[in-house]
Amino acid sequence: MDSIAPVAFDVARIRQDFPILSQPQARGRPLVFLDSGASAQKPRVVIDAMVRCMETAYANVHRGAYRLSELATDAYEAARGATARFINAADVREIVFTKNSTEAMNLVAHCWGRGVMQPGQAVVISELEHHANIVPWQMLRDDKGNELRVCRVNDSGELDMDDLERHLADGKVGLVAIAHMSNVLGTVTPVERIVAMAHAHGARVLLDGSQAAVHRRVDVQAIGCDFYCFTGHKLYGPTGIGVLWARLEHLDRMPPFLGGGDMIASVTFEHSTWAPSPGKFEAGTPAIIEAVGLHAAIDYVTAIGMDAIEAHERTLVDHATARLARVEGLTLLGHAQDRGGVFAFALDAAHPHDLATLLDRAGIAVRAGRHCAEPLHARFGLEGGTTRASFGLYTTTDEIDLLAQALAEAREFFR
Amino acid sequence: MDSIAPVAFDVARIRQDFPILSQPQARGRPLVFLDSGASAQKPRVVIDAMVRCMETAYANVHRGAYRLSELATDAYEAARGATARFINAADVREIVFTKNSTEAMNLVAHCWGRGVMQPGQAVVISELEHHANIVPWQMLRDDKGNELRVCRVNDSGELDMDDLERHLADGKVGLVAIAHMSNVLGTVTPVERIVAMAHAHGARVLLDGSQAAVHRRVDVQAIGCDFYCFTGHKLYGPTGIGVLWARLEHLDRMPPFLGGGDMIASVTFEHSTWAPSPGKFEAGTPAIIEAVGLHAAIDYVTAIGMDAIEAHERTLVDHATARLARVEGLTLLGHAQDRGGVFAFALDAAHPHDLATLLDRAGIAVRAGRHCAEPLHARFGLEGGTTRASFGLYTTTDEIDLLAQALAEAREFFR
Amino acid sequence: MTPSTGGQTTGLFDDLRDLYQEVILDHGRKPRNFRRLEDATATARGDNPMCGDRIELFVALAPDGNIADAAFQGRGCAISTASASLMTETVKGKTAAQAKALGATFRELAMTGTCPDCGAELADEMERLAPLSGVHEFPSRVKCATLAWHTLNAALDGTKEASSE
Amino acid sequence: MTPSTGGQTTGLFDDLRDLYQEVILDHGRKPRNFRRLEDATATARGDNPMCGDRIELFVALAPDGNIADAAFQGRGCAISTASASLMTETVKGKTAAQAKALGATFRELAMTGTCPDCGAELADEMERLAPLSGVHEFPSRVKCATLAWHTLNAALDGTKEASSE
């Protein structure tokens, strides 16, 4: 079994926290869920917290003058506090709840990109971005003319820092928007260096932490970035909730996003004024039940310990790197020095989609396609897509072995 | 007990479907929840559906090539189908899931208002709108210059249809955006007439159905409107999900809203193309668990029957109208002919906030304030706000009696 | 559900007498210093956007730096009105610094119900404000009680506007 | 979890032989008519944005209205490649209308696994396409099988582009 995992981290026990992992799958096979990078499974504590909220303490927030509404408001704001502590935000008002990290990045593109950044300034992204960190900046470019620059990725799947330096050199860059961890290559980017370089050239930094926040401890103050985005459903929390963290000084300068209830200070037909952050960016009834679920998820991973989770993942990464290298005909995409538990690959004999169908038969859930990173696949000449296995804190080395075996058999099947 | 309710509609049995209603409140009092207009409680079937999704069938949608992801995708799309049937949409692709109805209206203001409506065209709203149907059009006006016209409301709280006609007369109106039911006055607006008048003058019609969709059967084809918005959490569903319905011809002409995964057809750094509706408007991981919950909520109210729900509510409205009229010193806001179960009022001796605190002690949850309708309160000279009791399908005439008694006692308390 | 029948006073709200003490009800109904001060040297507006409470505060500072007069107008619930009324009474004769210190102490009282740090020098004033201490059990009402004091700070600091959010 | 050890063929995927019949694997590996048709009279491009499959279809219509030749290029999974390959073989000699009718019938086969309406006149062709009927058990793969046929429709209708979404 998982003999190399640290004693404190008992993956067998952790797996018992996730009801779905003990659900028998088609033909009695156990579920080998290797698609946590797309969305993670939910532990019992998250499910229970949401149920408890709906059964005992539900009401709309911020509006009521009665106990139940106070309870709900307290629960919602407690989730904000837990989120702030989770990434070591300096101030709880720096946490804006969104519906997912895609909305978080769009919010920045909309409110900061259009409202604060100068018209002539450029945005730098990289070749390894998820569409969620490409398309909002394209829309900004097409709408307002802000140039979009693309930092190269080297053949190992690492950011080309010289290229980043070149893009920054003319001082025209307003924002560098980069993934903290790639959802295809697994690459963890050198965020402190990126921030130092960008700030030295007067550019702000947004980090797409959708993947990274799940895999390691994030400290936004230590990193020194300006914006950080992540999403609840990948962090073992519910769908329908994401997080934008931004320095208060930025939030204070940004115009609001959506208009409606809860984001205003006063409304007349002639003129409305805005609530202070974070209310200004949270129009309408927020994702109350989901915030409660996210809070439980954060408490859950915090209790296990992000460092223990990272250590477990390092074990998995080392195991997978070695094990997949022995699968004949398999080409791994990305060999970054610093990488997390996401492995995209091509198998010579089988198209990714066919492969996923086969693996599914063996109870192994992997993704096939371009994983919302079309340009990255084009960069590596794999327009047809890859197959991707991505790990969660419940993933075992045994599961990786099962994957490797199944891949070898699949190759035989198609040859 | 509720002897006047139709036999088929057994409110006592319905109350058993809602776990929170049998939770003992402070000091052992039963919960008298009269704030369903802000957000409704959740029946067991909704909670169970969400739990089942997370425990047995959870994965990201649209992306996987494995059974679990297919199950989740089917469940998500089945929710879309159920929503389409619920409001009798002609085509399931006309249903766009948003995070709440506030986002639905912002989406229209953003994509249709900025992308399709002509720059010189005006938007007509009314005095009885919720901030969610005011602020997005103000932002459009301030951003793009589209004039904002405000249709008057008469002293009974009904739309002044002559004033609407006057606003439409010059043919410059691109959109009439009106609540189907007021969240303060209870007024149900004459939507078929509004549509006929607006269309005769070349204007499109958006209906804010956040309240109405909960209280009666909605048939968007029969109404003939162009856009219809509502929100899951008021319809006994979870937070984090709302609905925009729009005619396909409008959606097809609208540019996308947020950029990211799932809303694209193809992405290169130079140029991206968009998925067809509804995908184009649903960037990022959607509210999967919440869609499943909304589906269960729709099935729940459909099984009871929207007509039965409306009939029960009519009983409650008649009862409340008569009963509250007998409370000395109480002034009711709104006396529309056609109205739903929302009662906002002022009590001479007590400020709304004090009143809500008192009622809360009696276990009665009501709202105090301006209910996200500041201009409407100003229109009626009640800048200080009102107290509001709003009903759900679990509300009983007994609860209304309790409210009336408590109001009378509260008046004594403060006099 | 079985409603208690009849409309006779059953003392449904009796245990709210802690929050709504007679002093509060009295000041809420008949606020003192409820007027515009024509010779104000400092003014500010305070808003509680959530419930619509609003006060306009007027302070007249004497040449010696003491608060010669304080008054207010506006609309609000019994708690916020009573708090503003009691405040205007209490701060008269204080220096700006004393008034602000009193406000800080009062905010602690409103939030916690006690005031371990209350120095002896504020004992009289705090006794006067004590009837408001019941709000600490009603988290959503604390800001009703503190709005006037936030507004006083804004007036004394010259920031003109306060929001109790 | 106890993994089955060793890498020897245990027949893990044996029951997928229904989906991946030998004909499919063969056409998937060595697609027929996999080339550009220089004298094409109709072409179209088909995309499946979800998985990145893409085909370019070439059709040469003879003066008598029959499909004289059909060919394709592109990238895709075994199912979509085999389907395109089989399609180009099957439609040769058909009129445009016949080819479209065949496509409609095939789509039904792919979605349901059966084809109650299959007329006797299409019996031969459908037998040829029958190996693809296994996809109906794999909802997410149905569009792989039908992409080529959607693209054929687009080519014959002159719309140039098809998307299998």
Ligand SMILES: Cc1ncc(COP(=O)(O)O)c(C=O)c1O
């Ligand atoms: C009439 C009306 N419109 C819009 C809304 C906004 O709904 P949500 O907060 O779910 O976006 C509400 C409820 O708050 C409402 O009552």
Ligand SMILES: Cc1ncc(COP(=O)(O)O)c(C=O)c1O
């Ligand atoms: C790196 C990265 N960025 C952004 C996203 C978008 O997250 P969401 O779909 O929750 O908005 C994802 C996941 O899909 C991701 O992996």
